[in-house]
Amino acid sequence: MNLTQHTPYYQHTLAGPVHFVGRGLHSGKPASMTLLPAETDSGYVFERLDVEPGQQVIAARWHSVTDTRLSTTVTNGFGISVSTIEHLMAALAACAVDNARILIDGPEVPIMDGSAKTFVERIQAEGLIPQRQERRALVITNPVWTHERDKYAGFMPCPRPWFDVTIDFKSRIIGKQNYSMPLTEALFSSQIAAARTFGFEDQLATLQSLGLARGGSLRNAILVAGDDVVNEDGLRYQDEFVRHKLLDAVGDLALAGAPIFGRFVGHCSGHHLNNQVLRNLMRNSRFWTLTTVREATEQWGSMIDDSTYEEMLESI
Numbered sequence: 110m111n112l113t114q115h116t117p118y119y120q121h122t123l124a125g126p127v128h129f130v131g132r133g134l135h136s137g138k139p140a141s142m143t144l145l146p147a148e149t150d151s152g153y154v155f156e157r158l159d160v161e162p163g164q165q166v167i168a169a170r171w172h173s174v175t176d177t178r179l180s181t182t183v184t185n186g187f188g189i190s191v192s193t194i195e196h197l198m199a200a201l202a203a204c205a206v207d208n209a210r211i212l213i214d215g216p217e218v219p220i221m222d223g224s225a226k227t228f229v230e231r232i233q234a235e236g237l238i239p240q241r242q243e244r245r246a247l248v249i250t251n252p253v254w255t256h257e258r259d260k261y262a263g264f265m266p267c268p269r270p271w272f273d274v275t276i277d278f279k280s281r282i283i284g285k286q287n288y289s290m291p292l293t294e295a296l297f298s299s300q301i302a303a304a305r306t307f308g309f310e311d312q313l314a315t316l317q318s319l320g321l322a323r324g325g326s327l328r329n330a331i332l333v334a335g336d337d338v339v340n341e342d343g344l345r346y347q348d349e350f351v352r353h354k355l356l357d358a359v360g361d362l363a364l365a366g367a368p369i370f371g372r373f374v375g376h377c378s379g380h381h382l383n384n385q386v387l388r389n390l391m392r393n394s395r396f397w398t399l400t401t402v403r404e405a406t407e408q409w410g411s412m413i414d415d416s417t418y419e420e421m422l423e424s425i
């Protein structure tokens with residue numbers, strides 16, 4: 110491979126294996142997980158080592174999503190699932206890994222510290238290698254919106270991948286928060302990756318009776334009680350909550366199968382709405398076109414400037 114192929118225009122995979130051990134946030138079950146290099150155009154593919162050969166493979170794609178209660182779960186045709194994939198997906202997408210095999214010996218990705226920090230650090234430490242196939246881009250050509258009561262999510266044309274996320278919670282420690290940024294590896298790893306997942310004390314008993322949050326602790330989540338944070342060390346950022354929602358959105362939209370050259374706008378959006386808007390987008394080809402990152406950068410980049418999408422935002 111020559112040096113000219115070491116550019117954002119080409120697909121990349123991991124240079125070598127990256128290993129994690131931990132517990133699932135919802136199942137509480139221990140899991141050992143290894144990321145491995147993968148072939149071009151294969152995307153992110155889980156392999157459940159604890160189930161029968163022949164039924165192990167689960168593609169992490171938007172149409173394999175089967176459960177979005179508090180986390181994102183993907184399932185294959187044999188009913189074999191992996192849950193809480195979103196923080197790992199966000200780390201892979203933000204670090205510009207196009208193809209990875211993910212070997213795992215249980216039903217849930219380890220939660221680590223509740224953020225994507227460890228995933229990003231170890232992926233970056235291992236490094237990437239370029240592959241011979243060009244990287245594709247899904248370019249948003251027309252605005253698309255999905256509404257659900259007072260929540261909505263959508264995509265607008267934008268010359269690069271961009272995330273604009275707003276949350277609004279009653280708790281005064283959270284309140285209304287917005288975070289908007291282009292998705293770059295540098296910004297994601299410095300501003301977003303360390304933001305932890307969060308939960309509310311008054312919902313904990315209900316969640317645990319549903320079999321959720323069984324592995325949750327103050328070591329892997331922010332716990333909010335009324336207008337206060339229970340964790341002794343407090344928050345990593347004053348707006349850690351919205352940063353985490355942006356992290357989740359990056360992970361959920363990584364299931365598109367290619368980087369989305371467009372501006373994602375999420376208003377009180379969670380895993381469910383993120384997946385719904387992605388389904389809405391993927392099923393309507395008039396909203397997008399599939400090209401290469403090279404073409405998207407060279408042709409579409411000059412067509413829309415920042416003022417155009419400020420105007421479009423006002424028209425929602």
Ligand SMILES: [Zn+2]
Binds near residue numbers: 353357
């Ligand atoms: Zn999350």
